[in-house]
Amino acid sequence: MPHPPDILIAGAGPAGSAAAVHLAQAGFRVLLVDRAAFPREKPCSEYLSPEAVRHLADLGVLATLERDGAQPLLGTRVMGPRGARLEGRFSEAAVRPFRDAGLALPRRILDQRLVEAAVAAGATLCERTMVEELLHDGGGVAGAVLREASGARRAVHARLVIGADGLRSVVARRIAGHPGSRGAGALLRQLDPEAPAAGAALRPHGRPSAPWLSRLAFVAHVEDVPGLDGFAEMHVSDAGYVGLNRIGAGLANVALVVPATLGARARGRLDSWMFDELERFPGVRGRVDRRRVTRRVLATGPFAYRARRVITDGALLVGDAADFFDPFTGEGITSALRGARLAADVAARALADGGPATEARLAPYLAARRAAFLGKWTMERLVGYGMIVPRLFDRAVARLERRGLAHTFIGVTGDYVPASAVLNPWFLARMVL
Ligand SMILES: Cc1cc2nc3c(=O)[nH]c(=O)nc-3n(C[C@H](O)[C@H](O)[C@H](O)COP(=O)(O)OP(=O)(O)OC[C@H]3O[C@@H](n4cnc5c(N)ncnc54)[C@H](O)[C@@H]3O)c2cc1C
Structure with a gap:
């Protein structure tokens, strides 16, 4: 890239690649950096609801993924701890989904296709390159120090840094103002293939949103x-x-x-x-x-972490770098793709007049995230806590199935039925009474 980028994106998972597509299409110079080389593996259940499919269609990769052999996914069956079961079919939820089926395919393929879309949109991709530190100028973030596989370091200045570097986000740690917890133990290092080299910060950034749910x-x-x-x-x-x-x-x-x-x-x-x-x-x-x-x-693992700060002068977080609760109701890919859209819209407006991406200019992103995700965050916690009481969980599963509510429940976890369809006294009472 002959000129410094307008936007430096740390992490080319679904959040980073999707943000790169939107911002490159809006005419910005985007540098997309990932410490891995694609295609790469990612521990994930590889489940995409119809809402994720809608985002993938918007990003222009859906037809390619179908050619790649993505499997249609009709819904979810839940088997409770005491024998109760439910079957939620996407197409029978209270709101009609984008398509009757979601998709399932290896992340190795999905993430590769999203990276290709980012490059096709005009982003410059740097693989095997880590964002190691942030650069500051007058108190705000002004770029990052990148470390290449050879060990060479270089400073890259950018008007905005987007932290899309996942659950153990370096960007999130730095904008929260701490270097990250060290020495989380050999166990996680051994268990987690994503864990950086020994001595680096291993625990997710931010604060546990449910420490006893580790x-x-x-x-x-x-x-x-x-x-x-x-x-x-x-x-x-x-x-x-x-x-x-x-x-x-x-x-x-x-x-x-x-x-x-x-x-x-x-x-x-x-x-x-x-x-x-x-x-x-x-x-x-x-x-x-x-x-x-x-x-x-x-x-x-562990999961259930939320970043202390999602925006600051010159930087914002998206995807797991901002928050991730639990894979059960995860839909983390949908949240990553949706969050990327929200982040790109706000970033494009903030940078449009050539001025700096101040925290004040990025503030609408916080409001947009809250409007988009608050119901989901509540729902995730409800299910997460419910699972700790097996008898209650089983009862809810049985009630949902018997009372014909399972489809809507699965639609809410699939992000295309508003959470208010479940988070209301009528639904909750019918679920447990
Ligand atoms: C066990 C499990 C199962 C799940 N199952 C599902 C599921 O079925 N469906 C679903 O929708 N979601 C699922 N999720 C959640 C989903 O995997 C995540 O929410 C999603 O991957 C988030 O995307 P992301 O782009 O934010 O982060 P990631 O996909 O984690 O991408 C982050 C990228 O940043 C790169 N990176 C990290 N640090 C740096 C650095 N310092 N410099 C440069 N690059 C860096 C990484 O190499 C990676 O490519 C699951 C999660 C888990 C843990």
């Missing part, structure tokens, strides 16, 4: 899991849950999420521990053959 996730790709159809399955037990999701012809995503104290036992034997644990779930037992694994088990 969980770890283990994700595998496994062939020939019997009984999988167009529905994702969530099997909940007293100590965590398992998600099964068909992501390709004969290929399933298998995700196990457990309390961090339990997950710590995986130390040194990630694969065997995960497959042993799966056998504890009655609806999963005997279905996942460890000999049919096609990708090594990836581990990540």
Whole structure:
């Protein structure tokens, strides 16, 4: 890039790539930096609701993803810890979705296609390059120090830095004014393939939004899991849950999420521990053959963190860098894509007259996020807390199914039915009474 970029985006996951597409299309010079080289793996259940599909269509990648073999996803079945079950079909929710089906496909493909879209829109991509530090000028953020794979460092000035660098965001730590917690322990370093090199900050930035909900996730790709159809399955037990999701012809995503104290036992034997644990779930037992694994088990966590600051002079956060609660109602990709749209709109207005992207000019982004996500944040916590009381959770699952509310519930978790459809006294009473 001959001139300094207008906007430097740290992280080319769904949030960073989508923001890059929108801002490059709006005519800004965008530098998109990722420490990984694409295609890269990412521990994720790889479930996309119809709302995510709408964003992918807007970004111009939907047809390509379908050609890549993305599987149609009709909805979700939830199996409760005491035997209750529900089936929520996207097309039967209170609000009609963008399409009747969501999609499921490996992140390796999804994220690669989004990066390609960013480059096609005009963004410059720098892979194997880490954002290490932020540059400051007069108190505001003025760019970043990048470290390339060779170890070479260079300073890049930009009018705006967007932190889209995920759950362990360096940008979030720096704009919160602290260097990050160090030495979170060898365990997470060993468990988490995304964890930076030893000695770097390992814990997510910001503050735990539910410290007692500290969980770890283990994700595998496994062939020939019997009984999988167009529905994702969530099997909940007293100590965590398992998600099964068909992501390709004969290929399933298998995700196990457990309390961090339990997950710590995986130390040194990630694969065997995960497959042993799966056998504890009655609806999963005997279905996942460890000999049919096609990708090594990836581990990540803990989650449930929220950034202390989402905007400051010269910088803002988007996607997991801003907040992430739990994969169960996750829809993190939809939030990342939607957040990127909101961030890009505000950033484009803030930078339009050539002036600085001050915190005051970026403030509408906070309001837009609140309007877009407040209901979802509340809903996520409701489900997260409900899971801690298995009897209550089971009761709610049974009521939702019996009273024909399961479709709407799944539509809310899928982000296309407003959360108010669930967060009202009538619905909540029918769910638990
Ligand atoms: C177990 C699990 C299952 C999930 N399942 C689902 C699901 O089924 N559906 C769903 O919608 N969501 C799911 N999520 C959530 C989803 O994965 C995230 O919300 C989503 O990936 C957020 O996108 P992002 O772009 O913000 O961050 P990421 O996808 O994490 O991308 C961040 C990028 O930043 C890069 N990066 C990090 N640090 C730096 C740095 N210092 N410099 C440069 N680059 C950097 C990384 O390499 C990465 O490419 C799940 C999450 C977990 C943990």
